[in-house]
Amino acid sequence: MNRLLGPLIGLALYLGIVPLLIHGSSYWLTVFINISLLAFTSLGVWLTFYIGRINIAQGAFALIGGYAVAVLTTLHGWPFWLALPMAGLVAGLVGGVVGSTILRLRGVYFAMLTLCLTEATRLLALNWTGVTQGASGIIGIPTPFGGDSSYLQAYFFSALLLLAGLLAIWRITQCRMGRVFRALQAHEDLAASIGINVAQYRVLAFSIACAFGGLGGAVLTVFLQSIYPTSFNVTNSTDFMLYCFLGGLQFVLGPAVGALVLFLGFQLLSALGSYQALVYAILMVLAMLLLPNGLLSLRFSVRQKSMREGQV
Amino acid sequence: MSLLQVSSLSKRFGGLQAVDNMSFEVRAGEILSVIGPNGAGKSTLFKMIAGALKPNSGEIYFDSRRITGQPQHIVAQKGVVRTFQETTIFREMSALEHVVIAHHLQATSGAWGAFVNSGRSRREEEAIRQSAAEILNYLGLGHVQNEAAKNLPHGYLRALGIAMALAAKPKLLLLDEPFAGMNPEETDRAIEMVRGICMRGVTVLLVEHDMRAVMRISHRIVAVSFGRKIAEGSPQEIQNNPSVIEAYLGREDDELGI
Ligand SMILES: Nc1ncnc2c1ncn2[C@@H]1O[C@H](COP(=O)(O)OP(=O)(O)OP(=O)(O)O)[C@@H](O)[C@H]1O
Ligand SMILES: [Mg+2]
DSSP states (O other): OHHHHHHHHHHHIIIIIHHHHHTTOHHHHHHHHHHHHHHHHHHHHHHHHHTTOOOOOHHHHHHHHHHHHHIIIIITOOOHHHHHHHHHHHHHHHHHHHHHHHTTOOHHHHHHHHHHHHHHHHHHHHHOHHHHOGGGOEEOOOOSOOSTTHHHHHHHHHHHHHHHHHHHHHHHHHSHHHHHHHHHHHOHHHHHHTTOOHHHHHHHHHHHHHHHHHHHHHHHHHHHTEEOTTSSOHHHHHHHHHHHHHHOTTOTTHHHHHHHHHHHHHHHGGGGGGGHHHHHHHHHHHHHHHOTTOTHHHHHGGGHHHHHTTOO | OEEEEEEEEEEEETTEEEEEEEEEEEETTOEEEEEOSTTSSHHHHHHHHHTSSOOSEEEEEETTEEOTTOOHHHHHHHTEEEOOSSOOOOTTSBHHHHHHHTTGGGOOSOHHHHHTTOHHHHHHHHHHHHHHHHHHHHTTOGGGTTSBGGGSOHHHHHHHHHHHHHHTOOSEEEEESTTTTOOHHHHHHHHHHHHHHHHTTOEEEEEOSOHHHHHHHOSEEEEEETTEEEEEEOHHHHHTOHHHHHHHHHHHHHHHTO
8 A cells, every 4th residue: 555655646746736736827738748648658668668678669659640640530530539549559550560570679779770760750751641741741630628728628638648558557567468578578588488479479568569659649749739740750769768767667657757857857947048958968867877777766765675576 | 108209300500510310209207318518419409399499400299299490489388398508587586476477378367357457367366376386385495485586596596497397387398407506415306306397297308417417317318419319228228338438538538638
């Protein structure tokens, strides 16, 4: 029960106190909508880490999800609530197909390929004009959030989506599937020797990861009501990965904390004007040097023993 | 009755013929040892049987079914499970978690049930934990079941490897140098352990350099050198076989530089 206390307080803060404080400011609501959706998207990257792979492709799958929802709602008249799961499904399926070939690689080779995948997807979006309308993008995407409280609606929707995502990933880590994923991260050959279908589970994890990317990208797209080939790019892919690193790879909450601190930090540094990016980068390097296991390791360092016993 | 049949199996690494046209069979219920000098191709042979390496030619039959070139998890499903020569573990995990994971093939409740933590999946989980704890107790690891594997001494890790393999409920267990790095006392205990496993109906094929142990434990022995089978027979026959003596003496000559 004690272990649940922290997350529950966080939850109450995020769903109760934060909107109470910022409900009047569309700027701050937008910041927190972004944080929720970026954190949600990063959960997929975190899951790829969980099977021992560095994933810099999440921008690509956010883009795929974004275009899926844009095309379905804007050009084919689908309702958002139908188009959204479809966007996740499309991204997950594409991830499965791509993953079944590239997941054979590891380490820097896999990371490099995923980076290239982000760039390749941008080029595809640029040139597949029949579907994506190329560089001019798709604009005027209908939004399900309307009226005076549209930002607040989007805030709650994003926060609940993040919550659902956290819950799903946490359950994965607690059940048999998560155990298999941890085994893959630790030693694929040993896992195979006791009858685990390594290739199949790797693809499963990556598909789920990509579906998270697709869903996150789709909601971000609908919130912005437009999408271009550059809407999600290599920088975003890297950011998703950094959120995981900075938050902590051992914790399901890692990407959420990483996204919160990094995104919020960057906004707060805007007072520094042209030095914003520089100071941000220096702070990030310091954080990584001082806390190589992520921000959450600070809070949990006293409990390392119970962590090792498999409580994620 | 033969449980495993290996016929004309060959494996080449570049210019090196690691396993050369090897044929033999393992009878149900026996302990068969494969011996031979370093680099003779024993581990390569094991990896091919377990599906971790594809042979260049030849066939492997298990329970009269062809398993040649099939992937590891399929071969394991059919009942052939191997341990590793190099100590191989999931470093951060506890001993118990290792053996729980190794029950993978025994879990029959669906992935969705496990995800939503259904009653059926919880009961199965409990049964698996119990079985894992029993296996650890049986191999004398009960008192360290919650230790992270990376903190366990070498001898325990060898036993943990066997515990994992047993959890996969093999019909044929391949042990690659199970007694390596053990002192005589530990070896004695491990020998009793392997005998016990065989007694429970698991056929054992093992590779080992510790000749004293091999002679004590084996029902039959296959001797290999430079990838070829040079002899096969009872421990007595192998000890007195001239080509076996030559293979081992030849190696000693090399070491002496003669
Ligand atoms: N993946 C590989 N690539 C290239 N050569 C290999 C590979 N695996 C093994 N070899 C070579 O094949 C030969 C047989 O190796 P193997 O590991 O099967 O020998 P072994 O009988 O198990 O030896 P040891 O008793 O030292 O364990 C050796 O010369 C080894 O160097
Ligand atoms: Mg060997």
